[in-house]
Amino acid sequence: MNKVLAAAISAVVCAGIAPAQSQNSGCDGPVKAKTSRSGPCSELARKISEVLADPAVARAHWGIKVTAMDGAPIYSLNDGQLFQPASNTKMFTTATALALLGANTTFTTKVISRGTFSAPGKLTGDVVLVGAGDANLSGRVIPYVPPSMRPKVAPGQQPPPAPPALRYLKDMADQVAKTGLKVINGDIVGDDTLYPWEPYPSDWSIDDAVWGYGAPVSALVINDNQLQLTVAPGDAPGKPTNITIDPIAPYYTVDATALVTGPHGSGSHVQIERAMGSKVLRIYGSIAVDARPDEEEIAIHDPAEYAAAALKSMLEVRGILVTGVARAKHRISTDARGFFRASHEPILAMDWSKTYAPPQTSIACVSNCSSTAPAETVLAQHISPPLIEDMVVTNKVSQNLHAEMFLHNLGAAVLGDGSTVGGARVIRAFLTTRAGLDPDDFIFFDGSGLSGHDLVTPRATARLLQYAATQPWFADWKRTLPIGGEDGSLVERFGKAPLKDHVFAKTGTLSEARALSGYLDCASGKAVIFSVMVSAHSPATAADRIAMDKIVGLIAAAN
Structure with missing residues (x-):
């Protein structure tokens, strides 16, 4: 044309x-x-x-x-047609979570004993790390700090090290040690039963399961359910490479027999594979002797099991004898309904104006406890940052796992059901009943947009943005959106006047789909709402992103 x-x-x-x-x-x-x-x-x-x-x-x-x-x-333009929203989905999830859970809600992770103390410091029973939906048991700095406000590093100097990834787990291990506990005749259990064990929502790509951005969903999250794997070249071509995993904990086995140091100038060609259900990382290929280390974020296959193993090691280092093993406790779903029909079920007699406190205990215990159940004692706990601070991280950097946890926490708080379909049902009911979206204008199978089944129209996205702007929580929610040329996923877009610092929008990228929706300060001084979506664009090109940014500039100039 x-x-x-x-x-x-x-x-x-x-x-x-x-x-x-x-x-x-x-x-x-x-x-x-x-x-x-x-x-x-x-x-x-x-x-x-x-x-x-x-x-x-x-x-x-x-x-x-x-x-x-x-x-x-x-x-x-085609505003009533359906598109893959990719991470634009996070706007629908986080807006619902902010409205129904409240900006200041927190989540309390606990270490409890389940059993009897036969003598001072001697437990017959298990020590259980109970996940409560806290996404930030990690070394992440909270609140989020925009790049322009981060400490500057002088040329030739190394940036200060990040806080330890397992710092809060170590703190809870210290709390347990201070109770005087010396012997645990039982297991260390990672309990994530607040959510059913549904680690991967519908239509998540099997290719994503290896990587941190596709980490499995769990109510017990440690370090975003991922590890940093670094492959550095050896000191000469043909020599073995140097592989490190951070944080160090007994979990994965590494098979690097087919990985070598390549000659000068040969580049980095490192491949990583893990079979579904396996705890063996196969690393193969080559990395040039003069190449920079290859750093990758690797998903943890079973986060609750990993958390239990890490806590067991920490307790043993602190002089506590553990006679049992580290294991996970999952709650297997028994819901046989189809997702589409179940997620569309209305929620009757719902008060959408109130906020809901998330459960602070294991659903499995609530439903299965009996008079003969082992006694429980809280040995340690950690309280999360306020929800709004995690929401800033989630939307700024487009953190998939955290968005999924918002969805599950909504289901747990509103319906007493932390399942994927429970959370999707709450979001759908809120959007149609409270926000006024056409029920035929969207369908979400997850909370992050990583599912290829998610669909939404640009007009539904604009309607959400307009609704949010009328709410008392709008200022909080708007500050979670990336700012053009300033931070988050827009830090390298809209970096020049007149758009720098005047685009407040959520990005989205999934295969051959892309989206950008939010608020825009225009030439007249007025703000407008916009949603631009594209699907079926040519792969391996940024032409659609460039066109999208041009369109945003045209909208700003014309209004």
């Missing part, structure tokens, strides 16, 4: 006649045919048409919705 044809299409669209290949597109609102060719709206439509006529992006499917802050329509 050339520029002449693009201009002709935009003129027809603004006159109110949509061409067959661009249905439901053009200027919204009362634009008259006799003035449409010269008005600001028709000019915006013409310029957007020119951007999308570029052969590099013309074969992709595009959807756009732009409105005023009060929802008054400005421009649309």
